Amino acid sequence: MNITLIGIDLAKNVFQVCGVNQAGKPIFNRQVRRPNLLKLLLQHPDATIAMEACSGSNYWGRTLQKLGYTVMLLPPQHVKPFVKGNKNDRNDAFAICEAAKRPNITTVTPRTLEQTDMNLVHRIRERRVSERTRLICQLRGLLNEYGIVQPRGKDSFQAALPDILEVADNELTPQARMYFQGLLDEWRALDESIKQLEADIRRQCRDNEACRRLKEIKGVGDITATAMVAFAGNARHYRNGRHFSANLGLVPKEHSSGGKQKLGSITKRGNGYLRWLLVQGAWSIIRHLDKSEDRISLWAKTLIERRGEARTAIAIANKLARIIWAMLSKGTDYRLA
Structure with a gap:
């Protein structure tokens, strides 16, 4: 059977490359030196290429996309559960293939x-x-x-x-x-x-046109706008705004069982730098509430009365993340009302 998926365990000079067929059976799993990697991949022009999102993955992703390949960058934490047996390069490369075949796996696109x-x-x-x-x-x-x-x-x-x-x-x-x-x-x-x-x-x-539009959001400045565009691009690989905010760790932890829902503090998963920028932007909104009458400020005032300033800051950061996702994914301007 033809190879339909190739998983690459990235490294500096020696890569572990695993090719599987449509049934998921490994056809080859071997080491390839850096100068020979493209030569091997060009022998399988119809295969999808899967890699962990790590150092060098954006370069190889851009290079392979230019050659017409479909590229999947997988978060390392989603690959780890599929490593069978002892951890080594062979098992890591096969685990990448196993994770890439899952229908609901989260992937990211290579940065421009x-x-x-x-x-x-x-x-x-x-x-x-x-x-x-x-x-x-x-x-x-x-x-x-x-x-x-x-x-x-x-x-x-x-x-x-x-x-x-x-x-x-x-x-x-x-x-x-x-x-x-x-x-x-x-x-x-x-x-x-x-x-x-x-x-x-x-x-x-x-x-950057997208950054200029994001700056229209209250609490978002040059640093936050450029950091968001650098991280998310057009943000279309996120399903919705909640998925984006969850990726930044701005949603509650959940430990539910037996039909009883139990929510805790925020997960703090994902990019801590972006989460910190959004929280700082939220606190800047809170500090100027007495002089503001915009929609977010009015909402924040009522929330502070019920939940306090600290929880309100996280809620505002979550709302900012969802607004940013909507503007990036849909290419729209910020609506004040």
Whole structure:
């Protein structure tokens, strides 16, 4: 029988490739080096290609789509239950084929180059913001060893640090002042780098039509809009808005049995960075409720009275995710009323 599905366990140089027929029986399952992968796949032009959504999958997905293949990118957590026996490359490749045959399996589409560029900027910015946070925490801890304690707030701390280094009546030694000055210079360099990345994000948002439309939503700015487009594309591979919000971990956990439904806190599955951006956008809406009369703000006011601000922030983030899905999948503008 002809090979109808090929599962690839991706790697840097040596790939495990498993080909199965229509009945799901493996015809081959062998290692292929990187230069020979396309040569092997071109021998089966009618096969569907399945891979885990991981590093390199978007590149291979785009490459194979250009050659006319149907490509399925599967979340790794959906593949793991189909691994039989011990974990090895052969069993992983066959498990990808097994998972890809399931009728209700969730798949994602490979990112375009534009989406990849957007995602690149966000990944670099996220790392540098994290580095800056660690640097500030280290500065506070090290200064505390010399009896110098500063109030909360990074801007006021950065403004006060040069004076701290110049004051002679504290316990800072000349060597300590030299090291702290180096940390301050590192902090300023990170600030400039982050500002440049944010300028690039604003430019990307201006140049992308979908991002410009998403910015019409209250609580969604340049960073959130570009992050959403980089992650979801046109969002049509999600069944509906709830499916999209569930993918971001913004729906309740469920542990139901015997006809009794039991819901808990949100699942926090999926992309934590996007979930954090939506929650921050929700809190920005809550902070300005007293000055707002739009539909989301009026709804949030009534919800706060019943459920409190913390639960309302999650509910708003969920609603923002559903609105974003509708706008991306249908190509529509934001409707205020």
